[in-house]
Amino acid sequence: MSVNIIVAYSQSLQIGYQNELLCKLPNDLKRFKEMTQNNYVVMGRRTLESLPSVLSNRHNIILTRNKNYKSPTGTFVYHSLEEVIEKYHNHNADKQELWIIGGSEIYNQAMQYADKLYITRIEHQFEHADTYFPKIDLSQWRKIETVYNWADKDHEHDYTYLTYERKN
Numbered sequence: 261m262s263v264n265i266i267v268a269y270s271q272s273l274q275i276g277y278q279n280e281l282l283c284k285l286p287n288d289l290k291r292f293k294e295m296t297q298n299n300y301v302v303m304g305r306r307t308l309e310s311l312p313s314v315l316s317n318r319h320n321i322i323l324t325r326n327k328n329y330k331s332p333t334g335t336f337v338y339h340s341l342e343e344v345i346e347k348y349h350n351h352n353a354d355k356q357e358l359w360i361i362g363g364s365e366i367y368n369q370a371m372q373y374a375d376k377l378y379i380t381r382i383e384h385q386f387e388h389a390d391t392y393f394p395k396i397d398l399s400q401w402r403k404i405e406t407v408y409n410w411a412d413k414d415h416e417h418d419y420t421y422l423t424y425e426r427k428n
């Protein structure tokens with residue numbers, strides 16, 4: 261049972277532009293789906309609105325400060341990240357994982373609560389970006405896995421899976 265951050269960022273920590281992802285990596289999306297399946301996913305209101313639909317087979321938690329926000333059917337709205345983390349640690353009888361899935365505002369606030377970071381580093385710098393992942397303080401994190409993936413006909417750029425766990 262842990263709080264995980266999952267993100268795809270570029271060599272300069274870019275994560276999005278005009279409320280969209282920077283590129284499509286089908287294998288990474290497949291991995292994202294497998295890892296988050298049947299778990300809790302937490303996202304900011306802007307990330308929800310960037311998705312084509314609510315994420316199926318996952319407990320979608322949406323963060324907004326707007327008390328009147330009408331979120332799509334099947335989602336759960338919260339107004340405080342602290343409350344989500346507190347509830348997760350104290351009421352998670354079924355021992356599911358909690359996945360923080362973005363975007364930038366939520367990553368920034370969630371770093372302090374994360375036990376693990378699942379990063380896909382896209383080996384490229386994009387010309388346009390307006391949202392970024394926070395710089396990681398490597399004194400607090402230990403890298404436990406590196407997996408290199410090469411570009412191919414479906415993946416325009418090389419990409420690397422990097423997994424970190426928090427040092428105790």
Ligand SMILES: NC(=O)c1ccc[n+]([C@@H]2O[C@H](COP(=O)([O-])OP(=O)(O)OC[C@H]3O[C@@H](n4cnc5c(N)ncnc54)[C@H](OP(=O)(O)O)[C@@H]3O)[C@@H](O)[C@H]2O)c1
Pocket residue numbers: 266267268269274275276277278279280281282303304305306307308310323324325326329338339340341361362363364365366367369391
């Ligand atoms: N590359 C990746 O892995 C990845 C992953 C996810 C998203 N993205 C990209 O990131 C971009 C979106 O990121 P973003 O930073 O603009 O938006 P975001 O983090 O998705 O959402 C921001 C919104 O979340 C709500 N919020 C933030 N902190 C809150 C808090 N403490 N309590 C309650 N609500 C809170 C606010 O909603 P209200 O304004 O409604 O109050 C705020 O406007 C898009 O381009 C998306 O494609 C990339």
